[in-house]
Amino acid sequence: MAVSTQLLNFLTELLGEKGVRTEADDFLPDIILKPSSTEQVSEILKLCDAAGQALIPIGGKSGLAQGIHKTGDELGLSLERMNAVEEIDVHNRTMTVQAGCILQVAVEACEEEGLLLPMDFGARGSATVGGTVATNAGGNRVIRYGMMRDMVLGLEVVLADGTVVSSLNKMIKNNTGYDLKQLFIGAEGTLGVVTRVVVRLRPLAKSQNTALLAVPDFPALINLLHYLDSSAGGTLSAFEVMWPEYYEFITRDGSNHTPPLPHGSAYYVLVETLGANAETDAYSFENMLGQAMEEALFEDAVLAKSQSERNAIWEIRDDVLELFNLGPIIPYDISVTLDQMEEFVGELKAAMADIEDSICIIFGHLGDCNLHTILGSKNPEAFDPKALGELLYGIIAHYEGSISAEHGIGLSKRDYLHCSRSEEELALMRRIKLMMDPNNILNPNKVLAAEDVAALNN
Amino acid sequence: MAVSTQLLNFLTELLGEKGVRTEADDFLPDIILKPSSTEQVSEILKLCDAAGQALIPIGGKSGLAQGIHKTGDELGLSLERMNAVEEIDVHNRTMTVQAGCILQVAVEACEEEGLLLPMDFGARGSATVGGTVATNAGGNRVIRYGMMRDMVLGLEVVLADGTVVSSLNKMIKNNTGYDLKQLFIGAEGTLGVVTRVVVRLRPLAKSQNTALLAVPDFPALINLLHYLDSSAGGTLSAFEVMWPEYYEFITRDGSNHTPPLPHGSAYYVLVETLGANAETDAYSFENMLGQAMEEALFEDAVLAKSQSERNAIWEIRDDVLELFNLGPIIPYDISVTLDQMEEFVGELKAAMADIEDSICIIFGHLGDCNLHTILGSKNPEAFDPKALGELLYGIIAHYEGSISAEHGIGLSKRDYLHCSRSEEELALMRRIKLMMDPNNILNPNKVLAAEDVAALNN
Numbered sequence: 019m020a021v022s023t024q025l026l027n028f029l030t031e032l033l034g035e036k037g038v039r040t041e042a043d044d045f046l047p048d049i050i051l052k053p054s055s056t057e058q059v060s061e062i063l064k065l066c067d068a069a070g071q072a073l074i075p076i077g078g079k080s081g082l083a084q085g086i087h088k089t090g091d092e093l094g095l096s097l098e099r100m101n102a103v104e105e106i107d108v109h110n111r112t113m114t115v116q117a118g119c120i121l122q123v124a125v126e127a128c129e130e131e132g133l134l135l136p137m138d139f140g141a142r143g144s145a146t147v148g149g150t151v152a153t154n155a156g157g158n159r160v161i162r163y164g165m166m167r168d169m170v171l172g173l174e175v176v177l178a179d180g181t182v183v184s185s186l187n188k189m190i191k192n193n194t195g196y197d198l199k200q201l202f203i204g205a206e207g208t209l210g211v212v213t214r215v216v217v218r219l220r221p222l223a224k225s226q227n228t229a230l231l232a233v234p235d236f237p238a239l240i241n242l243l244h245y246l247d248s249s250a251g252g253t254l255s256a257f258e259v260m261w262p263e264y265y266e267f268i269t270r271d272g273s274n275h276t277p278p279l280p281h282g283s284a285y286y287v288l289v290e291t292l293g294a295n296a297e298t299d300a301y302s303f304e305n306m307l308g309q310a311m312e313e314a315l316f317e318d319a320v321l322a323k324s325q326s327e328r329n330a331i332w333e334i335r336d337d338v339l340e341l342f343n344l345g346p347i348i349p350y351d352i353s354v355t356l357d358q359m360e361e362f363v364g365e366l367k368a369a370m371a372d373i374e375d376s377i378c379i380i381f382g383h384l385g386d387c388n389l390h391t392i393l394g395s396k397n398p399e400a401f402d403p404k405a406l407g408e409l410l411y412g413i414i415a416h417y418e419g420s421i422s423a424e425h426g427i428g429l430s431k432r433d434y435l436h437c438s439r440s441e442e443e444l445a446l447m448r449r450i451k452l453m454m455d456p457n458n459i460l461n462p463n464k465v466l467a468a469e470d471v472a473a474l475n476n
Numbered sequence: 477m478a479v480s481t482q483l484l485n486f487l488t489e490l491l492g493e494k495g496v497r498t499e500a501d502d503f504l505p506d507i508i509l510k511p512s513s514t515e516q517v518s519e520i521l522k523l524c525d526a527a528g529q530a531l532i533p534i535g536g537k538s539g540l541a542q543g544i545h546k547t548g549d550e551l552g553l554s555l556e557r558m559n560a561v562e563e564i565d566v567h568n569r570t571m572t573v574q575a576g577c578i579l580q581v582a583v584e585a586c587e588e589e590g591l592l593l594p595m596d597f598g599a600r601g602s603a604t605v606g607g608t609v610a611t612n613a614g615g616n617r618v619i620r621y622g623m624m625r626d627m628v629l630g631l632e633v634v635l636a637d638g639t640v641v642s643s644l645n646k647m648i649k650n651n652t653g654y655d656l657k658q659l660f661i662g663a664e665g666t667l668g669v670v671t672r673v674v675v676r677l678r679p680l681a682k683s684q685n686t687a688l689l690a691v692p693d694f695p696a697l698i699n700l701l702h703y704l705d706s707s708a709g710g711t712l713s714a715f716e717v718m719w720p721e722y723y724e725f726i727t728r729d730g731s732n733h734t735p736p737l738p739h740g741s742a743y744y745v746l747v748e749t750l751g752a753n754a755e756t757d758a759y760s761f762e763n764m765l766g767q768a769m770e771e772a773l774f775e776d777a778v779l780a781k782s783q784s785e786r787n788a789i790w791e792i793r794d795d796v797l798e799l800f801n802l803g804p805i806i807p808y809d810i811s812v813t814l815d816q817m818e819e820f821v822g823e824l825k826a827a828m829a830d831i832e833d834s835i836c837i838i839f840g841h842l843g844d845c846n847l848h849t850i851l852g853s854k855n856p857e858a859f860d861p862k863a864l865g866e867l868l869y870g871i872i873a874h875y876e877g878s879i880s881a882e883h884g885i886g887l888s889k890r891d892y893l894h895c896s897r898s899e900e901e902l903a904l905m906r907r908i909k910l911m912m913d914p915n916n917i918l919n920p921n922k923v924l925a926a927e928d929v930a931a932l933n934n
Contacts, residue, residue, distance in 0.1 A: 109814045168622070181903075184898060191811050191878070193662055193883065196904075196905045204651055293710075356567050385648075446641060
């Protein structure tokens with residue numbers, strides 16, 4: 019079914035030529051609507067709901083779960099023209115921002131007021147605040163500040179029928195009935211379109227201390243995490259672990275990076291604290307690490323003594339694109355509890371070792387139970403992403419882990435959702451989707467299959 | 477309509493004599509069911525849903541919003557026999573606990589393992605973990621650790637039709653579809669019955685530093701909050717403000733308390749940090765307060781030098797029952813943004829001053845925007861709680877504040893919910909209630925009026 023010409027005429031009349039753009043694309047919708055106000059979003063949804071025309075809300079296109087891929091003749095709905103920072107409220111330490119604002123723009127606007135929007139991940143320069151809400155983004159500082167869900171105080175959302183639900187709350191405590199915003203955070207645009215966001219801000223840190231540690235074995239790794247979490251008194255903001263396959267490839271001879279620590283250790287951990295006292299925090303940090311060394315929680319360490327040394331360490335952790343030089347790969351994003359993590363990784367590595375030319379590289383946000391798991395093949399012809407996904411998700415299901423820690427479900431993980439969620443949970447999700455979007459116009463087929471939702475009506 | 481004898485016979489057969497107790501009560505249900513397992517809860521709900529018999533989930537009876545008051549012939553459903561601490565997982569720093577467990581029992585069980593369940597409020601000795609989830613409890617440490625919603629990682633819930641939805645997740649990051657647990661947290665038992673909870677634990681603090689400060693005016697109060705929030709580097713765990721009417725009455729001549737600071741200041745603030753270093757934190761705390769004094773953010777201070785001095789300060793903050801000696805009062809619980817708080821309090825005090833013999837006393841968790849507002853009359857015959865509530869909520873609506881910061885809506889605030897929520901928000905709440913509980917058996921008439929929910933069907 020193609021998009022109705024009559025509907026497109028109505029939409030062009032509503033949005034003007036500038037607001038309806040056509041661009042043929044193999045994966046994304048060909049026609050993108052670009053409203054400039056919440057009222058226009060509401061009108062678009064009213065028209066599309068009445069016509070049964072599906073829409074895909076599009077943010078910064080940085081998602082990793084095919085959350086904006088078309089599955090039929092969906093229209094795209096981009097909020098890129100609704101990108102204003104509307105208010106930074108220094109009294110209440112909140113920001114009110116339109117959903118299309120780029121995350122980095124929002125973060126920098128807060129910094130100018132001496133405040134911290136603590137959401138940070140690689141795609142900060144392209145991801146939008148609305149997309150960050152829709153996917154409940156995580157990133158590098160979850161261990162201290164939580165995920166996007168934990169930072170959102172209020173939302174303005176447009177429902178499938180065009181109703182605008184404005185809950186632009188700025189108060190930290192507000193127990194007045196159901197917390198509606200939770201429905202839309204992490205729902206990947208399937209239950210409503212987020213148009214405005216109120217985010218809680220924090221004071222900007224006055225000190226940043228960073229180290230790279232080499233750790234001899236997994237029990238030491240867990241003890242180190244617990245030790246630092248207890249000793250840093252609330253300031254621990256990163257505990258990023260690299261398995262040796264990651265660290266040694268990224269810092270190999272001829273790479274762009276000099277290894278700050280020699281190869282050969284079992285784990286490499288980037289540790290960071292964000293503190294309040296520029297004078298004393300460096301000393302406390304060194305002291306804390308000194309005690310951890312005495313307790314044999316790590317075997318070697320390098321402390322960043324300058325911003326450029328700090329950047330050099332983070333660049334090793336962030337240089338994920340370098341892994342594509344190994345061959346075709348897929349970056350998976352899973353969680354597993356800490357007590358089972360070592361066994362899980364062992365089982366996965368063993369299974370991958372049985373596959374000729376396989377690639378299996380692991381790193382991630384260990385403090386959050388979250389491992390980025392890169393699977394692929396050095397032989398492009400043997401690369402079978404479907405088989406790799408099924409292998410990984412089968413093991414994850416066995417360990418009752420999560421098939422998506424922070425990237426979301428989208429289209430690419432939808433058919434594996436049952437590996438992490440029970441039939442009762444899936445049934446309840448489908449009921450929610452059917453109630454919120456009875457004509458299935460909001461990002462259909464993402465998270466849940468349209469046919470499974472429709473089956474509830476029979 | 478009385479409870480059907482046939483249904484009661486079925487329930488007695490299911491639960492045994494011990495599981496069905498009758499006790500006449502003016503406010504609470506007369507017949508209380510006491511299941512001993514999730515399976516029994518599921519069977520109860522199946523039977524009641526089929527019979528159209530309403531139920532009120534009952535926790536520790538410490539709520540302040542008439543959340544468990546009967547509005548007809550509801551049965552009570554107490555989970556007091558499901559009170560086990562099932563697991564404290566020191567690797568993953570989680571606790572799995574049955575909903576009927578008393579909060580204080582849960583907190584102490586964690587402490588024995590060196591871990592902190594950071595939920596703390598006055599009724600800790602009677603409130604249950606399940607009730608704490610159902611009301612999204614707040615309390616004294618929200619400024620640092622968030623509300624109950626922020627601590628819950630997983631839930632097991634029984635839906636109205638008896639379906640058990642088990643989402644006992646232990647992982648910090650788990651973006652696999654809709655975050656179903658959010659529906660039940662803070663829904664006051666109207667959308668499902670919480671039977672098991674997984675809570676995130678934190679390391680136990682190694683230092684606690686407490687002070688009482690006298691602050692000259694409201695701008696200094698806000699500056700002090702922001703200064704401490706920035707300077708304490710994530711360790712600030714309480715910022716409890718007492719208006720002078722509160723402090724001076726509680727520490728008056730002949731009271732149980734010696735005033736640690738003289739009467740006559742504009743505000744009194746209890747400040748506390750929970751830190752990681754018993755040796756250096758006391759010095760840092762004094763140093764931080766010394767700088768705040770230099771910047772004239774307060775005019776007088778006393779630091780607790782022992783646990784008994786700390787207790788003496790907290791006992792002043794916690795001695796809310798003493799206020800009942802003033803006359804009949806109602807403890808309201810509201811939020812308002814910090815930039816409007818001074819004006820709001822001024823308007824409220826002025827309105828109350830116009831009422832003869834009125835009582836108006838304010839204190840609260842200022843860092844969370846949350847004020848406990850005690851209104852009443854020194855003349856019992858002139859005490860008109862309905863008029864006082866309407867006066868307060870009218871002013872709150874004008875300031876776009878919250879009529880319930882942490883106590884919930886229950887029955888007592890239900891008819892004022894529109895003061896804090898828009899018609900679109902209320903309509904969406906009703907749709908959710910109707911979908912989740914089509915026969916309206918789960919705590920009917922709480923949060924939303926049954927007739928308003930039923931009207932959606934017409």
